[in-house]
Amino acid sequence: MKKYHLVRRADSKIQRTLIYYAIGILVSLSICGILLLILGINPFQYYGKMLTIGLVGNRYGYKSIEGLLKVFVPLLITSLALSLSFKMRFWNIGGEGEFLIGAICASIVAFNSSGLPNFVTVVLMCLAAMLSSGIIGIAIAALKVRFNTNETLMTLMLNYIMLYVIRYIGDTKADWNFFLREDSERPIFGSFPESAVMKGIPLGKFTLLWSVIIAVLLTAIIFVYLKYTKQGFEVSVVGDSSATARYAGMNVGKIILRTMFISSALIGLAAALAVSSAGTISDTITNDVGWTGIIVAWLSKLSIPAVFVTSILISILQYGCQAAATQYPAIDVNFADLLQGIILFSVLVADFAANFRIVKKEEAKNV
Amino acid sequence: MEYAIELKNISKSFGPVAANKNINLSLAKGEILALLGENGSGKTTLMNMLSGIYMPDSGSIFIDGKRVQINSPEDSGKLGIGMVHQHFKLVERFTALENIRIGMRGEGRFLHGNEVRNKIENTASRFGFEIDLDKKVANMAVSEKQTLEILKVLCYGAKIIILDEPTAVLTVQEIDRLFNVLRRMKNEGHSIIIITHKLNEVMEISDRVTVLRHGDYIGTVNTKETNDKELTELMVGRKITLNIDRPVIEKTHPLLEIRDLTVKNDEGAIAVDHINFYIRGGEILGVAGIAGSGQKELCEAIAGLRKIEEGHMIHEGESIVGMSPKKILEHGISMSFIPEDRLGMGLAPSLSITDNMILKSYNDTKGIFVDRKSAREEAQKVIRKLEINTPSADTPVRRLSGGNVQKVLLGREIKSGPNVLITAYPVRGLDINSSYTIYDILNGEKKKGVGILFVGEDLDVMLSLCDKIMVICHGKLQGVVNSDHTTKEEIGLMMTGTLNIVNKEGKTDGIAKDSAFTDEEVKA
Numbered sequence: 001m002k003k004y005h006l007v008r009r010a011d012s013k014i015q016r017t018l019i020y021y022a023i024g025i026l027v028s029l030s031i032c033g034i035l036l037l038i039l040g041i042n043p044f045q046y047y048g049k050m051l052t053i054g055l056v057g058n059r060y061g062y063k064s065i066e067g068l069l070k071v072f073v074p075l076l077i078t079s080l081a082l083s084l085s086f087k088m089r090f091w092n093i094g095g096e097g098e099f100l101i102g103a104i105c106a107s108i109v110a111f112n113s114s115g116l117p118n119f120v121t122v123v124l125m126c127l128a129a130m131l132s133s134g135i136i137g138i139a140i141a142a143l144k145v146r147f148n149t150n151e152t153l154m155t156l157m158l159n160y161i162m163l164y165v166i167r168y169i170g171d172t173k174a175d176w177n178f179f180l181r182e183d184s185e186r187p188i189f190g191s192f193p194e195s196a197v198m199k200g201i202p203l204g205k206f207t208l209l210w211s212v213i214i215a216v217l218l219t220a221i222i223f224v225y226l227k228y229t230k231q232g233f234e235v236s237v238v239g240d241s242s243a244t245a246r247y248a249g250m251n252v253g254k255i256i257l258r259t260m261f262i263s264s265a266l267i268g269l270a271a272a273l274a275v276s277s278a279g280t281i282s283d284t285i286t287n288d289v290g291w292t293g294i295i296v297a298w299l300s301k302l303s304i305p306a307v308f309v310t311s312i313l314i315s316i317l318q319y320g321c322q323a324a325a326t327q328y329p330a331i332d333v334n335f336a337d338l339l340q341g342i343i344l345f346s347v348l349v350a351d352f353a354a355n356f357r358i359v360k361k362e363e364a365k366n367v
Numbered sequence: 368m369e370y371a372i373e374l375k376n377i378s379k380s381f382g383p384v385a386a387n388k389n390i391n392l393s394l395a396k397g398e399i400l401a402l403l404g405e406n407g408s409g410k411t412t413l414m415n416m417l418s419g420i421y422m423p424d425s426g427s428i429f430i431d432g433k434r435v436q437i438n439s440p441e442d443s444g445k446l447g448i449g450m451v452h453q454h455f456k457l458v459e460r461f462t463a464l465e466n467i468r469i470g471m472r473g474e475g476r477f478l479h480g481n482e483v484r485n486k487i488e489n490t491a492s493r494f495g496f497e498i499d500l501d502k503k504v505a506n507m508a509v510s511e512k513q514t515l516e517i518l519k520v521l522c523y524g525a526k527i528i529i530l531d532e533p534t535a536v537l538t539v540q541e542i543d544r545l546f547n548v549l550r551r552m553k554n555e556g557h558s559i560i561i562i563t564h565k566l567n568e569v570m571e572i573s574d575r576v577t578v579l580r581h582g583d584y585i586g587t588v589n590t591k592e593t594n595d596k597e598l599t600e601l602m603v604g605r606k607i608t609l610n611i612d613r614p615v616i617e618k619t620h621p622l623l624e625i626r627d628l629t630v631k632n633d634e635g636a637i638a639v640d641h642i643n644f645y646i647r648g649g650e651i652l653g654v655a656g657i658a659g660s661g662q663k664e665l666c667e668a669i670a671g672l673r674k675i676e677e678g679h680m681i682h683e684g685e686s687i688v689g690m691s692p693k694k695i696l697e698h699g700i701s702m703s704f705i706p707e708d709r710l711g712m713g714l715a716p717s718l719s720i721t722d723n724m725i726l727k728s729y730n731d732t733k734g735i736f737v738d739r740k741s742a743r744e745e746a747q748k749v750i751r752k753l754e755i756n757t758p759s760a761d762t763p764v765r766r767l768s769g770g771n772v773q774k775v776l777l778g779r780e781i782k783s784g785p786n787v788l789i790t791a792y793p794v795r796g797l798d799i800n801s802s803y804t805i806y807d808i809l810n811g812e813k814k815k816g817v818g819i820l821f822v823g824e825d826l827d828v829m830l831s832l833c834d835k836i837m838v839i840c841h842g843k844l845q846g847v848v849n850s851d852h853t854t855k856e857e858i859g860l861m862m863t864g865t866l867n868i869v870n871k872e873g874k875t876d877g878i879a880k881d882s883a884f885t886d887e888e889v890k891a
Contacts, residue, residue, distance in 0.1 A: 008382060233722070233729055233737045240715035246672060247704065247712045248726040249692035 006356045017354040024350030028343040035338075039330045046324055053316060054323035062206040064323065071287065072315035073215045074099070074274040078289040079296035079307045080222050081266035087226065087302050088239040088259050094140070094155025095267055095290025100162035101136055102129030102268030104169070107281040110196035111178045121195045122210075122276055129272035130265040137264025138257055145253040159290065166283045179281065191280050198276040211273035218266070223304040235259050287318075295344055299351065317343060369432045371396045371527050371558040372417070372448075377426035379412055386412040389426070390584045392577050394527065399549060399559045401573035401590070403566075403602055405798035407768065409582040410562045411453075414529050418450040419443035430527075449520025450529040455512050457504045464500040467519050490522050494551050509658060510541045517548065528552065529560045534568055535824070536658050539859035546572050564602075564798075566595045567827075578602055603799055611806050611831035613850075614814055619648035621879040622818040623669070623700065623787045628678035630661070630668045630842075638664035640842040641678070643877030646787060646818035651809065653833030653850075654822040657862050661842035662822045663704065666791050669820075670702035671695040682787065684883040696727060701785035703776050705792040713776040716765035720757060721746040723764055724779050749778035753808065770801025777808055788812055791822035806832055826855045837877070840864040847877060 033043035048056075053068055055061045078095050085092040092098075106125035113121040136158065143149040169179050173187050181190040200209035226232040234255045238245045245252050270289065275281050296314055300306030321336030372394040379387040387409045394400050404410045415421045417428070419440040428435055430446050437443050443450075457466050467487055484500065491498055496518050504512060513533060520528055530549075534542045549559055549572060563569060569576055570590060578585040578601040585601050624645040632638035638661040646652050656662060667673035669680060671692040680687050687695050704712050714723050725742040732738045746760040753774045757767055764772055773793060780788060790809070794802040809832070813819055823829045829836055830850050838845040838861040845861040846868035860866040869877075 228737060228739075229735050230729055230737050231735070236718060236722075237715045237726065240717045241712075243712045244715050244726070247670075247692075247702075249671075249696060 004358050007359045008356055009354075017351070020350040020354040021347055024346040024353075025343060028339075028346035031342055032339045035335075036331075041328055041330060046328070049324040049327060050320035051316070053320040054326075062204070064319075065206060066209075067323075068315055068319045069209065069212050070274070070277050071319045072311060073209075073211045073277070074270040074287065075289045075292060075296065075315055076215050076308065076311040077218060077270035077273070078267050078293035079300075079311055080218060080304065081263045081270070082293045083297040083300070083302045083304065083307055084222065084226070084235070084266070085260060085263040086239075086297055088235045088256065090141070090144070090239075090256060090260060090263075091152045092137075092140075092155050092260065092263055093152060093290070093294060094136075094158040094264075095293050096286050096288070097155065097158035097160075097162040097290070098133040098136060098264045098267040099271045099274075099286045099290055100166050102133040102271030103275050103281055103285050104162075104166060105129050105132040105268075106272035106275050107179060107192075110192040110275065111190065113196050114193045116195050118195050118197075118199060122198060122272075125196060125276055126269055126272040129268035131268070133268025133271070134261045134265035137260045141257045141260035145256055163283065166281075170283055189280055189282050192276070196276060197279045198273065209277055211277055214269075214273065218269075219304060219308050226304065231255075231258070292318075295348075299347065314344075369396070370394060370429070371398075371431065372560075373429040373432075374413070374417075375427050375429070377413065377416065377423045377428070379409075379416060379421060379423050385582050387416075387423075387579075388582045388584070390579065392584075392587075394558050394560060395574075396558055397553055397556050398574045399553055399561060399572055401569040401576045402560055402562045402579070403564065403569055403576050403598060404579035405564060405602055407581070407798070408579040408602075410579055411531055413579070414450060414531060414560065414562060417443065417448055417527075417529060444523055444525070447524060447526040448529065449523060449525030449527070451513070451516045451520060451531065451533060453531045453535065455516055457512060457515065459505040460503065462501050462503050463498055463507075463515050463518075466504060466515060467522050470519065470523060487518070487522055491518055494518075494521065494548055494555070496548065509536045510538075510544075513537070513545070514548075521552075526556070527558045527560070529562070531562045532564075533561065534563060534565065538657060538862050539826070539855055540863060542568070565825075566598055569598065570595065580604055599799070611803070611828065612810055613832060613834070614810055616649035616814055616816070618650050619816060620881055621645040621883060622648050622683060623820075624679075624681045624879060624882060624884060625669070626679040626681075626878075626884065628665070628668060628680065629676040630664045630673055631676055632661075632664050637676075638842050639668065639839075642839070642842070642844050644837050644844070644847065645877065645879045645882070646820055647879075648786065648816040648818050649813055650834040651813055651819040651821050651832060653829040653836035654820060654839065655826065655829060655836050655858055655862060656839040658824075660839050660862075662791060662839070664842075665839075666702055666704050666789055666820075666822065669695075669700065669789055672702075679884070681883055693727075696783070696785075699784070699786040700789065701780045701783060701787070702789040703780045703791070703793070705773065705776070705795045714764050714772065717763050719746075719761045719763055720750065720755075720767075720775055721760045723775060724749065724782070726779070728783065745782065749775070749782060753778050753804070770797050770804070773797060773801070773805060774808075777805065781808070781812055785817065787818045787820070789820045789822075792824060793821075794828070795824070802828075826858055830855065830858075838862055844869055844877060846871075 029047065036043040036046055054064045058064065078099065082092060082095055106129040109121065109125045109128045113124070140151055140154045140158070143154060144151045169177065170189055171187050173180065179189055181188045198209050198211055200207040226235065234245070234250055237248065237250065238252055238255050242252050245255070274285060278285065292314060296307060296310045300310045317340055321339050322333055325331050325333055325336045370393045372392070374390060374392040377387055377390045378385070390413055392413070402410050402414070412421065416423050417437065419437045419442050422438065428437060435446060437446065458469070461469070464484060464487065468483055471483065487500060496514055498511065498514055498518060504515070507515070517528070533545060537545060553559060561572065573590045575587055575589055576593065576598060577587045578598070580602060626643050628639055628642045629637065630639040642665070644652070654662060664673060668675050671687070671690050671694070675688060682698055682700060687698060687700070715726065721739060721743045724746045725737070729737050743760050749755065750757060750760060755771050755774050755778070757771060764775060767775070777790070777793060794805050797805065809819055809821070821829070821833055833850050835847055835849055836853070836858065837847040838858055840862055841864065845864065845866065848858065857866065861868070
């Protein structure tokens with residue numbers, strides 16, 4: 001006989017949520033700590049290295065910050081873009097695919113840009129990426145509007161199509177393939193000419209890339225867009241009830257097309273900034289932002305300031321895991337992935353626990 | 368005396384909301400018990416605990432004198448309890464027989480065995496059901512679906528049958544037929560609980576009445592020893608008058624005229640079939656019909672939300688056919704439709720009252736930003752004027768109670784100062800007090816000279832509130848009657864298509880004498 005059942009909490013206190021998150025993270029760190037002990041590693045040392053992302057005792061500490069920001073920028077922009085479409089209840093899980101289209105088109109510009117000034121090249125890369133990703137986004141939205149296709153399936157399949165497209169490009173030695181290095185027998189992606197590499201503001205040894213500044217500005221813009229503009233208002237009405245939007249005289253189809261274009265174009269922009277910062281392209285260039293971005297958007301409850309904070313935390317987790325893993329021969333990057341997975345999973349459980357409580361069923365009293 | 372059901376001190380809460388507080392209820396064998404209460408009084412919650420959908424937080428349930436615990440609908444079925452829900456639980460693509468068969472256990476592996484068919488047919492004839500077992504549910508009328516639901520629980524061996532607002536979707540004649548079946552079931556020794564908030568039905572069918580109010584148990588009375596007035600007082604908690612005002616206003620010229628209007632539904636079938644009618648300023652024209660007779664399509668067509676196949680729509684002499692919804696709104700025609708879930712089509716539930724106020728007008732200001740400052744002022748004005756009970760103008764609409772939600776919707780519609788107000792089911796699911804507020808709002812608009820199209824469900828209300836009532840059946844006009852010169856029975860016959868009085872006795876129904884239509888337009 002069932003004695004327990006779940007009840008949704010009436011209120012959602014921010015303190016309680018934070019406490020549950022903290023408990024969730026502690027639990028996951030303990031689980032991974034046991035794994036580390038089995039491997040003969042002191043978990044406290046490992047976690048210390050992870051949280052300081054390799055800054056402490058490192059002569060090239062500024063490199064760590066630069067590396068962290070390279071993880072952070074694409075994740076932030078992608079999460080912002082996904083939050084925008086989720087707000088409209090358009091389940092765009094095609095972040096990976098949209099990112100790859102943008103990355104490929106930005107690279108086409110990059111590889112053919114020798115002779116152009118740096119600023120012009122990077123702007124062209126961004127435009128090419130935004131336009132290509134945006135058009136794919138519009139196409140999927142149009143199928144949804146016109147034929148009521150399932151956007152979740154369409155965007156999901158897009159991810160795999162684009163993954164295999166970029167693998168094809170990366171594996172095919174041919175005259176047309178300007179993506180690959182000419183001086184190598186094996187197929188290897190080439191490096192961008194200097195004109196296509198992201199520059200920044202030098203602050204001592206550290207360089208603050210323009211992409212970081214763009215990402216922070218975008219956060220502010222999207223926050224204002226969703227909260228104060230008419231278009232943002234339309235997005236929230238369509239997301240809340242598309243029948244209501246239609247009854248209010250809104251052109252629901254147009255709003256879906258427009259929002260999905262903006263969402264995918266932003267992901268394309270994230271890709272252009274990422275390839276330009278990396279100075280090359282690869283089939284792992286997405287760093288799974290299309291997937292992680294979904295988690296960021298949900299953990300933040302689609303609130304833009306929260307997306308910003310969550311993106312920083314997840315980036316530290318990712319980059320810190322990798323940084324720490326490099327110092328121990330017993331573990332590799334895969335362990336970093338495992339740790340990340342366990343932490344995200346327990347945070348999601350904590351989120352559930354913060355919203356629901358388990359109630360013991362009172363035994364019915366005999367009268 | 369041993370009761371079929373006895374509930375003792377049942378409590379159930381959802382979060383901080385106590386839906387049921389220490390409820391006691393008893394149902395004798397072979398008795399019809401009416402469970403009476405306003406919306407939100409906890410009737411359905413209580414019955415869902417009997418049918419295993421919810422579990423009580425505390426209290427005990429006795430069936431045939433034995434204490435039981437009901438953990439699932441399956442447990443409930445085994446105890447001989449069958450519930451007929453307000454929203455039918457049928458597989459649309461299956462036939463009646465298949466729908467009954469899928470829930471039967473231990474009857475062999477085959478769906479269409481003759482034994483099963485015989486068993487069902489026997490049960491049907493025993494209780495006087497007329498039903499075609501091979502008809503697909505998708506092709507059934509609402510009353511047929513209900514018959515099937517009742518037959519289904521009887522076939523599963525239910526001795527205790529719970530009906531949740533069974534009459535809400537039926538015509539007068541169908542209600543009579545349902546009550547005959549219920550009486551027959553009672554004579555066979557079945558026990559019945561009927562949930563309703565219609566007093567005349569309670570008086571007609573029940574043996575005893577149990578009244579709930581805001582989740583509290585108020586009391587149980589014998590039907591023979593009570594009357595409408597006492598029951599209302601028990602239900603509402605104070606004395607109220609049951610009369611709806613119908614102020615008489617000088618009627619003006621026809622504001623909205625509809626000729627030969629034909630509209631298709633989402634499936635492409637004809638939903639509105641060559642309908643003629645007109646609305647004058649200062650009158651309320653009721654639209655009566657069985658659910659799904661084309662009411663929704665008619666409203667959407669006038670509001671410009673649905674393409675029309677044929678016909679004319681003239682507003683103050685100007686054709687509105689082909690205009691965008693926004694244009695039509697600017698012309699002064701406002702439409703609000705309360706669907707069955709009550710939130711779906713007029714309001715965005717997660718957004719604030721302020722944001723909902725400007726759903727239709729946010730785009731009238733210049734620039735790219737939404738003007739929330741004046742929107743909030745407008746919202747506060749409407750909140751004051753209609754006495755909407757809310758913590759603030761920034762409260763999400765879904766946190767409001769049903770009556771306040773509908774006030775927000777109507778408040779927005781009349782705020783734009785329309786001269787034709789189309790309102791479908793504005794009191795759907797509201798308790799008596801809130802309903803009267805809505806009627807007052809409508810009458811206030813009528814006094815201002817607004818022409819109102821009132822699509823309704825409850826014939827008693829429509830007869831009191833509306834000046835005229837047009838009746839439709841399967842999208843066809845059955846006639847327009849004057850509320851003072853008709854009866855519920857006549858309207859009921861028209862709703863089922865049995866009676867058609869269009870153009871009888873030399874009248875031309877639905878065409879105004881002082882029409883703004885020119886002869887050329889009519890011919891064209």
